[in-house]
Amino acid sequence: MEHVDVLIVGGGMVGTALACSLSGKGLSIAVLEQTAPPAFAPEQEPDLRVSAISPASARLLDGIGAWERIRSMRAAPYLRMQVWEDDEAHGTLFTAEEAGNDVLGHIVENRIIQLATTECVREREDIRYLCPARIARIDYQPKASRVTLEDGTVFVARLLVAADGARSAVRDAAGIGITSWDYPMHALVASCETAYDQQDITWQRFTATGPQAFLPLTGAHASLVWYNTPTEVKRLLALSDEELTAAFSAAFPQKLGGIRRLISRGSFGLTRRHAASYAKDGVVLAGDAAHTIHPLAGQGVNLGYQDVAALADTVLQAHAEGKDFADISVLRRYERLRKPANLAMQTGMDAFCYGFANTLPPLRAARKLGMKLADKAGPFKRGVIRYALGLPFRG
Numbered sequence: 001m002e003h004v005d006v007l008i009v010g011g012g013m014v015g016t017a018l019a020c021s022l023s024g025k026g027l028s029i030a031v032l033e034q035t036a037p038p039a040f041a042p043e044q045e046p047d048l049r050v051s052a053i054s055p056a057s058a059r060l061l062d063g064i065g066a067w068e069r070i071r072s073m074r075a076a077p078y079l080r081m082q083v084w085e086d087d088e089a090h091g092t093l094f095t096a097e098e099a100g101n102d103v104l105g106h107i108v109e110n111r112i113i114q115l116a117t118t119e120c121v122r123e124r125e126d127i128r129y130l131c132p133a134r135i136a137r138i139d140y141q142p143k144a145s146r147v148t149l150e151d152g153t154v155f156v157a158r159l160l161v162a163a164d165g166a167r168s169a170v171r172d173a174a175g176i177g178i179t180s181w182d183y184p185m186h187a188l189v190a191s192c193e194t195a196y197d198q199q200d201i202t203w204q205r206f207t208a209t210g211p212q213a214f215l216p217l218t219g220a221h222a223s224l225v226w227y228n229t230p231t232e233v234k235r236l237l238a239l240s241d242e243e244l245t246a247a248f249s250a251a252f253p254q255k256l257g258g259i260r261r262l263i264s265r266g267s268f269g270l271t272r273r274h275a276a277s278y279a280k281d282g283v284v285l286a287g288d289a290a291h292t293i294h295p296l297a298g299q300g301v302n303l304g305y306q307d308v309a310a311l312a313d314t315v316l317q318a319h320a321e322g323k324d325f326a327d328i329s330v331l332r333r334y335e336r337l338r339k340p341a342n343l344a345m346q347t348g349m350d351a352f353c354y355g356f357a358n359t360l361p362p363l364r365a366a367r368k369l370g371m372k373l374a375d376k377a378g379p380f381k382r383g384v385i386r387y388a389l390g391l392p393f394r395g
Ligand SMILES: Cc1cc2nc3c(=O)[nH]c(=O)nc-3n(C[C@H](O)[C@H](O)[C@H](O)COP(=O)(O)OP(=O)(O)OC[C@H]3O[C@@H](n4cnc5c(N)ncnc54)[C@H](O)[C@@H]3O)c2cc1C
Pocket: 009, 010, 011, 012, 013, 014, 015, 032, 033, 034, 035, 050, 051, 052, 053, 133, 135, 163, 164, 165, 166, 169, 187, 189, 268, 286, 287, 288, 289, 295, 297, 298, 299, 300, 301, 302, 303, 304
């Protein structure tokens, strides 16, 4: 039986970053991950799963030593972000300069982030990293939860952390409920080779059936996201490469340049989830285990990294003051910091998404006027961009 101070189930982008953020302060930590991310080689084609990483998240990753590793593999910076409905004349262009930052963010493959943070985990002497870890059972007990592996190893944890994603087994074992609903749209995601060389702009267009997005990847590559009804996404997914390329070319803005070649494609159902609470005595949730959000604005893992910062700060502060860091009174502070903020972002994204799905003429006119005004409204616009980037609001 192995006793640890903090046992993190899930060594994904969030769990590994949390382990590193807690490391070096006298706590014994273990991370259990079921699947190792495949190794990186520069000649590999870009993965399907990518994330827009905000400057605030990049700073957190830098703090644990992962950011330079990510950049040395692959990360595409973007300095401009254009959003419009139907035609570009009624759009808004956000720039890094307006935000007072050198970039608006980076598009990075999820596997590369996980590889970098996992390397950081492996280098820390106070973290035990087990992968592939096959969990046989999880028994929640206040400040003495037990996790049993299929090989018979038993971990007993003062603090058990659920970083095991949207279908969290730890959350279920702790008896923490969620509210959830499916969005009436799916996401078709495709990575492709583009006619233009590497770009520094992301595009999002809003249509009544859902948004479309172009995210630049390194070199002449991009990730295309097409939100549509589940039936339409299923139909598109079944097309041949030539037919799907033609469909993208017809539906996506011409100024993106042509698609030279489709590399891979996939589809994702979209579900909003929020845990009824983020903590119980001796157990706490972070990242997708606590909340999932519409991916439209690329905030999911960025919210997860804000959870990481708040949770590490809460636990380490209590530990430094000689308090019981696994106590519910301590963990509630983390919940107070993060739950309302995550809920506000989820609600904001839904309002945005459903607002654009409405085709009533007065609403469409108001939206176009709003976009135009947003494009001109200097201090307010600057404040909104900074908020989306996880930077302090400064109009
Ligand atoms: C189409 C789409 C596009 C997105 N785009 C963006 C974006 O641009 N920007 C952004 O910020 N977010 C984006 N997201 C959201 C983002 O992918 C998630 O928020 C992020 O992956 C959450 O990270 P996580 O570590 O909390 O969970 P996960 O990524 O789900 O990781 C959980 C980890 O736990 C492991 N695990 C699970 N169960 C067990 C177990 N029993 N034992 C051991 N290990 C286990 C898994 O193997 C995995 O490694 C997008 C999501 C979708 C669907």
